[in-house]
Amino acid sequence: MPLSGEAIRMMNYVDDVSVTLRRVMALSSSLTPEERKRVSDYLRQAEPSVDKVLAVLEQK
Known part of the structure; x- marks a missing residue:
């Protein structure tokens, strides 16, 4: 089944x-340990x- 334009757009968001x-x-x-923690x-x-996003996408 081909993907809709909206599904393709959302997959591009995931790529981003x-x-x-x-x-x-x-x-x-390049960060200090404190910066990495923050x-x-x-x-x-x-x-x-x-x-949370996965839960919404996997709802039936």
């Missing part, structure tokens, strides 16, 4: 998020979380 996360990983080594806490508290 992945690129951003790769940048965060690449730059993390960024990780910030990411952990980000809303909506990946788990």
Whole structure:
């Protein structure tokens, strides 16, 4: 079954998020341990979380 334009657009958003996360990983080594902790806490508290988005996408 072909994908709708909206589904393709959403997959592109996921690609954008992945690129951003790769940048965060690449730059993390330049941060101090305290800065890494603050960024990780910030990411952990980000809303909506990946788990929440997955739950919505997997609803039947």
